[in-house]
Amino acid sequence: MSNDNKEIKKIALNYTLKTMAFSSITAGIILGLLLAYLADCFNLRGLMISFFSAWSAGMVVAWISTNNNARKFIYPTWSLVEQANLIARGDLTAEVPPNQPMGQLALMRDVFNHMVLELRFIGSQIKEAGFQINHSSEEAVEIADNTSKSIHTMNGLIDQIARGANEQAVNMQVTSRSAAFMADLAQEVAQKFSVVATHAGETEAVVADGLNNTSFQSQKVTESMTSITRVSESIKELEEKSAMIGQIVNVITDIASQTNLLALNAAIEAARAGEQGRGFAVVAEEVRKLAEETSTTAQSIYGLIGDIQNSTVQVVEDVASAREVLESQTGVVLNNENLLLKLKDHIIPVNQQIHNIAAASEEITRSTNSINSEMENIAAVSQETAAAAQEILASTEDQSRNIANMMQSVNEMSLLAEKLAKQSSIIKLPN
Template identity: 30%
Template sequence: MKDRNLTEITQKLNFTVVKRSISLKLIIAIMLSLIVSSPVSAFINSLIKQYIHGNYGVYINALISLLVTTVVILLFVRLIIIKPLNLVEEAMHTASEGDLTVTIRHNSKDEIGRLSSSFNVMINNLIELINKANHTVLKINDYSDQLSLISEENSKAIDHISSSIQKVASGAEGQAQNSIDLVYSAKEISKRMDQSASSIQTVANTSISANSKANAGNDSVNKTIYQMREIQDSVKKTSDVIHSLNIKSNKIEEIVGMITQIADQTNLLALNASIEAARAGEHGKGFAVVAEEVRKLAEQSGSATESIREIIREIQTVTNDAVESMNQGRKIVEKGMELVDHTGYSFSDISKYIEEISRQSQEVSTVVKEVNQRSLNMAKMIEEAASVTEQNSGNIQTITASTEEQSASMEEIASSISELNDMSDDLKGYLDSFKIVADTN
């Protein structure tokens, strides 16, 4: 009650201060209007006195002065009070429609300025509240999704456990009978283990003989490897010789080309000499005969060099084929070397495996004897386990009932989470109806 009275007193004081402040502004506006309108009234009065005399002039002057003063007062009131109030009213109307991005920019320290500041603070507080509510809704949605996922996983796990328990329960019933069969089987295993021990010893003896033959095969492979390496060296040398022959054939072809050029030049010189001999007349006949013979020799040289070139080209073709064949042969020999090496490694591995088999056969023989004894012990343990299985069957039924109750509880939790999601979505939709500045946090 005391707080309520204090609030009413504060509101009355605030109203009084606001009223006085507005009255003060009105007084200031009237004073300013009088100051502004006085020169105007004086000017109008002087004009009226020039043209109108008597009481009419006084009346008209008073009327015009009143109109001017009223207009000036209205302008000042609109500028000082009404315009800021319109800004506040527009901002409040915009905010009432859900747009909280609006702010009032009124820097005065009067009541309207304080009202604008309070409005801006209220908008900022609302924006902060909505942002916090949005963050809270998002966190609630995340937690709800996580809880829903966990609930689904737990439900699946419980269903799986329940199914597994039922399978175990059904299996436990037949396990007792199986235990009896296992006892009989264990005794049969003991008998066959004795037979296996004898067979394993035979395998060990056979492994020793196979190891000896594998060693002999490994020696043969080593000899083959040595011979394949000699073949590989021979093929490489032959390939190098053919490659050298190919290079020399190319050089011969270059020399033949030079000879062809010389023969062409000689033929040209002989032709020029024949022309000069014809010009010399009788004195040049002997020289013409010599020039003709030189020309014939040049043509024969050209024909011979062309034949040599053809032969060299055939040699180069054969040489290139031989080089290609030698390269293929070398690749085949290298591949054969790899295969022979691989075979040697295989024989070596086989020998090691056979030795390992022989060693393990001895160990297995010893283990078989131990297994034989343990089979007898196992038969006794299986008989004891059969009685324990019967007890477990009753416990499994109790666990099955508990898992069914747990599954029902998880379904109720899932339903509650779904309702929480719906409520969160409704709240998010309501908050989204407000237009606010984006949260930078």
């Protein structure tokens, strides 16, 4: 029996004794006086008899009353306290049997049993919660540890990202400067190729003019060759006609000589004839003079023809030389024309290539400027990335500290969960 039950027994005994003493004394005094009054016996003997009679009656009534109160209140309370002590020790299988007499405390028994049911439910919930908290705290410790490791790893990666972003920003700045330098070079090349393209266009125009001039010169050389051929033919014809004239002049000279001889013979015959032949002598003289003049003129013509023939020979030689020169010039013109044609064939694609290169250089300049702009944007983004990585790194460091604090809290919670599990293990529940 527990100390509480002994205390209840003691309280019940004291209650019984005090109640019986108080009731008996009260009954002895009050009822004794009342009996003595009714019996009209106020002497000592009568008072003593009345007092003891009333005291005995008070004792019986008090014993009956206290016994009845004990059955209705004290013993049910004793049972409730006993079950409550079991519950206090964690034995939730304890309960007041429904068929146990509880007197005036029957309602309290029902409430007590209902409370026990609630405590059983709460105890089961506490045990389950303790198990869940303990299990969850272990998982939380593991998760926090993994999170701490992940954050540590992520800090390393973010630090690498920040360093890489800074290096990338520096490299992009260097690349941007190189791209700007390349853009300037490409712009300069494009300008030079533009000048070269202009000169190439001018060269192409000059070649075209040269071809036109060469064609015109070739045409004129051909015309000169034709004219020289005609002159050569005319000179040849003139030479032939001069020869014919020379022959004719020779004939005329022969005729003049013969005429001169005939005139001389006629003069001789006229002299012989005397006066009769004087008129004939005059005519013969005139004929002789005419024959001499004719012979002189023929000699002059013959000399002129000789000069003409000599000049014709020189002209023929000069024409032959001119023909050779023209033929040589024709070859040179043809060579020049062929060279100009080849030059044109080469200049046109070269000019086209120069234009293409100039256009490509301009495109390279635009692309390089675009690349330079993109490089600057990438450098800016890299710097922003590095700054963001630094902020994230600072945030993760704060988060790491928070995780450390959380791990401390989780460890404390784990200790509390262990204590709760130990304390809830003493709870005894019905199967």
